[in-house]
Amino acid sequence: MLEAITSKTMEAVSRALLVGFARFISGASVRYINCQPDTNQRIYFANHTSHLDALVIWSLLPHDVRMLTRPVAARDYWERGRLKPYLAKHVFGAMLIDRQNIKVHQSPVDLMLREIGDRYSIIVFPEGHRNTGSEIDEFKSGLYYLAKKRPDLELVPVHIDNLNRVLPRGEFLPVPLLSCVTFGPPIWLEAGEPKVEFLKKAREAVRKLKDV
Amino acid sequence: MDSFDLPTFWIFTTLLMVLTAATVVGQMLRRQTELGVNPAVVEQFNLRVRSWWMLTAMLAVGFLLGPSVTVALFGGLSFWALREFITLTPTRIADHRTLFWVFFVFTPLQFYLVATGQYEVYSILIPVYAFLFIPARIALAGDFKRYLERCTTIQTGLMICVYCLSYAPALQSIPLKDAQPVRLLLFFFIIVALSDAFHYACEKLLGKHLIAPAISQNKTWEGFLGGLGCASLAGMALYWASPFRAPQAAMMAALISAMGYCGGLTMSAIKRDRGVKDYGTLLVGHSGVLDRIDSICFAAPVFYHATKYLVTQGLT
Numbered sequence: 087m088l089e090a091i092t093s094k095t096m097e098a099v100s101r102a103l104l105v106g107f108a109r110f111i112s113g114a115s116v117r118y119i120n121c122q123p124d125t126n127q128r129i130y131f132a133n134h135t136s137h138l139d140a141l142v143i144w145s146l147l148p149h150d151v152r153m154l155t156r157p158v159a160a161r162d163y164w165e166r167g168r169l170k171p172y173l174a175k176h177v178f179g180a181m182l183i184d185r186q187n188i189k190v191h192q193s194p195v196d197l198m199l200r201e202i203g204d205r206y207s208i209i210v211f212p213e214g215h216r217n218t219g220s221e222i223d224e225f226k227s228g229l230y231y232l233a234k235k236r237p238d239l240e241l242v243p244v245h246i247d248n249l250n251r252v253l254p255r256g257e258f259l260p261v262p263l264l265s266c267v268t269f270g271p272p273i274w275l276e277a278g279e280p281k282v283e284f285l286k287k288a289r290e291a292v293r294k295l296k297d298v
Numbered sequence: 299m300d301s302f303d304l305p306t307f308w309i310f311t312t313l314l315m316v317l318t319a320a321t322v323v324g325q326m327l328r329r330q331t332e333l334g335v336n337p338a339v340v341e342q343f344n345l346r347v348r349s350w351w352m353l354t355a356m357l358a359v360g361f362l363l364g365p366s367v368t369v370a371l372f373g374g375l376s377f378w379a380l381r382e383f384i385t386l387t388p389t390r391i392a393d394h395r396t397l398f399w400v401f402f403v404f405t406p407l408q409f410y411l412v413a414t415g416q417y418e419v420y421s422i423l424i425p426v427y428a429f430l431f432i433p434a435r436i437a438l439a440g441d442f443k444r445y446l447e448r449c450t451t452i453q454t455g456l457m458i459c460v461y462c463l464s465y466a467p468a469l470q471s472i473p474l475k476d477a478q479p480v481r482l483l484l485f486f487f488i489i490v491a492l493s494d495a496f497h498y499a500c501e502k503l504l505g506k507h508l509i510a511p512a513i514s515q516n517k518t519w520e521g522f523l524g525g526l527g528c529a530s531l532a533g534m535a536l537y538w539a540s541p542f543r544a545p546q547a548a549m550m551a552a553l554i555s556a557m558g559y560c561g562g563l564t565m566s567a568i569k570r571d572r573g574v575k576d577y578g579t580l581l582v583g584h585s586g587v588l589d590r591i592d593s594i595c596f597a598a599p600v601f602y603h604a605t606k607y608l609v610t611q612g613l614t
Contacts, residue, residue: 113381218391254391261397262377264385 093176100177105152108145112138112252113264116146119298120271121242123148127207128240128272130155131229133222133292134211135250137163138260143209143244144178146267156181157209158198181208195231209244212288216255222293225285233275233284240272243288245295268295306481309539313354313488320347320495339516343498349590350491357487360467361480366413368483369467373409375587376460379595380405382588383455386572389448392441396432400452404428405460412468420468424461429453458564458595459588465598472606474541485540486554486601490593493529493555497562500524514566522559529555541605541614553604554597561596565589 132143140157147155161182164174174180181201183194202208210232212225233241248265273291275284324344328337356375360368384397404424411420433449469486470479501521509517533551537544565588608614 113385248385251385251389251391251394254394257394259395259398261384261394261401262381263397264381 097176100173104141104173104177105145108138108141111260111262112142112145112249113262114142114146114249115264115266117266117268117298119268119295121269123151123269125151125154126240127202127204127238128155128242129229129232130207130209130242130244130269131212131225131288131292132209132244132246134213134216135218135246136216136253136255138249138253139211139216139246140180140209141178142249142265143246143267151207154205155207155209156202158183158194158211160185162186195228195235198232199235212285216250218250218255222289225289227281227285229288230275230281230284237275241274241288242272243270243291243295244268245270245292247296268298270295270298303478303481305539306478306484309481309484309488309536310358312536312539313484313491316488316492316495317347317350317354320350320491339498339502343495346494346590353487357480357483365467365470365479368470368480369409369413369464372463372467373406375591376409376463377401377405379459379463379588379591380455382586383459384452386569387451387455388444389452390441390443392439393436393448393452395439396435396452399431399435400428400456404456408460408464409467412464412471415471417468417471420464424456428456432456462595462599463591465602466594469598469602469605472602472609474609481539482541482605485536486598487594488536489529489533489551489554490558490597492532493525493551493558494593496528496532496555497521497525497559500528510563510567513563513570517559517563517566522556525559526552526555541609543614546608546614550601550604554601557597557600558593561592561594564596565592 130143132139140159144152144155144157156179159174159180159182161184164170164180164182174182181198183197198208198210210229212229213223214226214228215223217223229241233239245268246265247268248263251261251263252265253260270291273288279287320343324340324347327340328344356371357368360371380401384400389397408420408423411423432452433445436445436449436452466483466486469483472479472482474482498521500523501516501518504520504524505516505518507519508515509519509522530548530552533540533554534544534548537547540547540550542550
């Protein structure tokens, strides 16, 4: 009993520390363009440039929204070492996805949908890998299947600017520059919309937020 | 906490009065529309006044808790200004480790040396050692694209945001006869603030001839000279709070005013080059620290050395 309470307190403290750290180190300013923070079920999809992306988006959400939002992250990265698994599991409740070992009945999309139920929102990076260039890569089709199976979820585009300079690929020490995270107006999968068209639309929705 | 000596008390009171007056004028201008003052300029002025209030609060906290707290607070300010500067300059991914050194070694070290009063080291740490370290570290990272430009921008950021600004809290360490260390700092700040305000006022009232039209549409010769004149009168009027004689105080105030103006002009040039108007605008939600402290950065080291020269030569 007591142990359960202390570990809950520990988690809450680590969560507050992690949020503070992520906000400080990313120096992020947040913009909501035709979009409001809300606790209804959403899929946040963003461009991916740094290991910090998921953590920063998650930290910038208001507290009640954050508690219902789970970043989707790569199992092979977050299960290495001792601190990262603790953070992923207990502190920011990441949904770990196996990138190497995808089976028919364990497809990431099904797994995600099962885990979020009718309660949680998720943060995904449809590029599927961290991008080092300045242009956003083609989106993988997972986002399309998510939208198709759960048409009730709001798809919120998120653009992350400058975070790749805070913690570039292959570096482990962050440099505290200032970044900017923009949440845009939700999009939906139209009835009968082809996959390619939809993914292009989604990618454009993220890209557009850069220039707003 | 030291007890207030009388001139320190009065100079602090004066600073509060000046800020109150500036706040009142700023708010009146905001409500007043028929005067035809550009609302953007008034907004700028009000933001600047607000930042002066925050700096004054910082000085008050530093005074209550001791000089090293003042140094630490300025260290924080430097850190934030440097973030803005580097964010807006085009460094490359290969500069990452160099930047880590700049942020987490050179910046804290500079302020640590200022806090412990090691002038011989902190006066050369960045101009000499960082100057040698940065190009070497970038070369080591093996990316030669725009090499000189990257070295220069990082070094410039470090010089302006860290080295120059660190001379403001260092003013406390100049040995003065029977005066509190904080008083020189207060004199410096009140002159920088007044000079900023006078520049604004003179530009709005008299401004005609632009100094550098390509760089700034606000900076005029009338504003520069008017601000300079008013600031030196203010310096003379406040000489009792400084270690200087009246004419010296006027000269010092003119020096601060001129340097502060150059600071604003330099920052405008950098911003023009980077295609932004304010350091704050690209980064929504941040007030743009660098926009507010440019005049302090340029005036502090020059004022420090001039004062030290006069004091050590026994001319005051």
